[in-house]
Structures are given as C-alpha cells and as structure tokens.
Amino acid sequence: MAEKQIQLLSVKESITLTPSEWNVIVMLYNYPDLDELKSKYSVNTDQLNAILEKLQAKKAIQSTHIKTLSSAEVPSSFWDRLEKELSISIGPVASLVLDDKIEEFNRSRDNFSHEMLYSLVEKLVTEINSPDGKQQFQKKMLTLIKQYQGNKNGR
C-alpha cells in the first residue's frame, strides 16, 4: 500500500490560503497522521485530497508516499473482474476504456487507491449507452467493491 505522509514546509515566499486550506493546515498540525486526522474531523476524503493538492502546489506541504506492508492497492483479480463486467456492456474496447479512465486519475492499475474505485465506476458508467446496462454494471460493481473491501478488512 502506498500510504501518504504529509509534512508541513517552511514557506519562503508569501502565499495566500483560503479558509478551508488554512483549516487543513491546522488539522495537520494537530494530527500529522492522515488516517487519524480523517477519523477525528470526519472530513470528506475527496475534498481533503483536493485541498492537499492545492497546498502542495503552493509549496506549503510536502506529500510523500511510503510503502507499507499492508496492501490497499487494488488486486489484479479485481481489475480482471471489472474488465470482464465492462466488456459485457461495451464490448472489446473495455480494456482501453478502463485504462483511459484510470489515467484520468493520474494513476495506473498498480497504484490505484481503493478509495477512488467508486469515482472510477461512476466515470465508466458514462461509457455505457443503455440505461439498464448502466444500472446493471453499477450494481455489480457495488457488490464487487464491497466483496473486495470485505476481504481486505478480513485479512
């Protein structure tokens, strides 16, 4: 698993922070561990990640990925299954479409976080034409993600 560690940086030039960015700095100061921060403040992961990216762009923080022993990366069996289900809906281009959508997250199959799976499925659903097909695929993916998360937590 690639776990994110955030480090506050000393700023050499003046920067402007929005209230939400400043709030995240305060939270990071109190809870440098991202998982602990999330549990203490019940923040939305998508929003938090977006703010962290902005802070990193402003050079107020540094984010590093540390390899840990536990694995939250998506296993290849999950990708195989997803691709198979997608190919039922959109045919042989499923693999290409899947890789394109993963790329939109600036990730690859090897470093895709399980937290982004729901967003990925939402993007993939837009490629399916039939409303019934969309619904079926979405439902199957919900079950699959839950199964996978269940297995991961049960390890």
Place this chain on the structure above:
Amino acid sequence: MKSNNSRSPVFKFMQANLFVKSVIIHENNKTSYFPNVENGKKYYFDTIIAHYKKKSTPGSHMLLCTQKEFIYFYQKKETIYICECSNNISISRVKMEFNTFIEDSNKQGKFPMFITSFFNR
C-alpha cells in the same frame, strides 16, 4: 408523516449503509421522512424541496454539501428522493448506492406499493 416502520425497504437500505442519516421521499406534494424528523428539520427539507422542484426534471440530480453532511437529491418520474448522509464518504458512492436502491426498489415492485401506502392516505 410518521414513517418509523423498521421493516421498510428504506430502513433496510439505511442499515446496510451506515453513512446514511435519513431518507426523504416527496411525491404528490406529500413528504415522508425516514426516520421521522423534528419540525425544524422538516421545515428545512420542505424549503429545499420547494427550491429543487422549481428546476428539477425526471432524472435530474443535485448535491448539497453542508459542513457535516451531503444531501443528495434525485428525481425519478414525479417522485423526489433525498438522501442525507455524513460527508466523510465518497460522493460517487452515495450516488451509486442511492440510485441502485431506488432502481431496485422500483423494479421489485415492493417499493411503489410501500410508497403508495404513505402518499395515498
């Protein structure tokens, strides 16, 4: 409107998805709350529903983000479904879970009967 039947499909959905705080269903100018909410909150939801109805069409959806919650609106035919949930979860997941619940319930036929029992009183 009282709606505290723990065996209802809505409560089963809430039990399966613990991030969901409440589900509100609006049809025929009547609103049902799961679980039942206090009057202040009813007024809050009624006001939002009135605004949403002005622009919404079947199939449209809207998301409100508050400090603690996501409030997701979805209109299917003439019925407006609202899911209030904690905001520490992926929005995509909320949409997927709620849409699947609505579609499933409508397909199975149990849900329309259940809803009708509330709204045709």
